[in-house]
Amino acid sequence: MVGVTGVVRDPDGNVLLLRHRFWAEDHQWGLPTGGARRGETFEQTVVREVREETGLEVSVGEMVQLRSGFQLRVEVAYAAGYTGGGTMRLNPMEILEARWCAPGDLPKGLLESHRRLIEASPQ
Numbered sequence: 733m734v735g736v737t738g739v740v741r742d743p744d745g746n747v748l749l750l751r752h753r754f755w756a757e758d759h760q761w762g763l764p765t766g767g768a769r770r771g772e773t774f775e776q777t778v779v780r781e782v783r784e785e786t787g788l789e790v791s792v793g794e795m796v797q798l799r800s801g802f803q804l805r806v807e808v809a810y811a812a813g814y815t816g817g818g819t820m821r822l823n824p825m826e827i828l829e830a831r832w833c834a835p836g837d838l839p840k841g842l843l844e845s846h847r848r849l850i851e852a853s854p855q
Contacts, residue, residue, distance in 0.1 A: 734768040735801060737809040737846070738778040739853040740790050746832040747850050748814065749839060750785060753828050760828070761842040763809075763849065774808050782812070785827050789817030796853045811853040 740748040740763070751760045766781035768774055775792040782790045793811040801807035822830055833839065835850055 733805045734774065734777075735765060735805055735807045736768050736774050736777040736781065737763050737765045737807070737849060738782055738790065738792070738812040739763055739796055739809060739849050740782060740788075740812045740814055741853075741855065742814045742832055745855045746834055747838075748782075748786070748788070749831055749833050749842065750822075750827050751829040751841075753824075753826055755843075759841055759843050761839045762846045775810060778810050778812055783818065785823050786830055787818045787821040789815045791815050794854065796849055809849050809853075 748764065749761050750764060752762055755762065764778070764782045764785050766777060768777040772780070778792050779790055782788055790812040793813065796809040796811055798806070798808045820830065835855070838847060838850070
């Protein structure tokens, strides 16, 4: 299984963060994330996951990280930019809340690994 994460920024450099329904209560904030489907490129996974979770359209840029993950899983992260397309509508089955955050004003409860991805990604 490959987990794919998108570090999505708007034109002002703010980062899209989501409060995930099924994540631990004290660490519910994070980046758009999901599993790659068979035959899908990782870039396509970022686009699909952001669209499914938020309704927004993004363009995918450079890879930010590739590493081994939990239980033989591979984790990959890409920088992405909000294209201005789509309308914010959250998937209530997965996402409780979404917000655009300045990199210096990230919410309490953000996964530390996602904080590091934000710091490592191009602005």
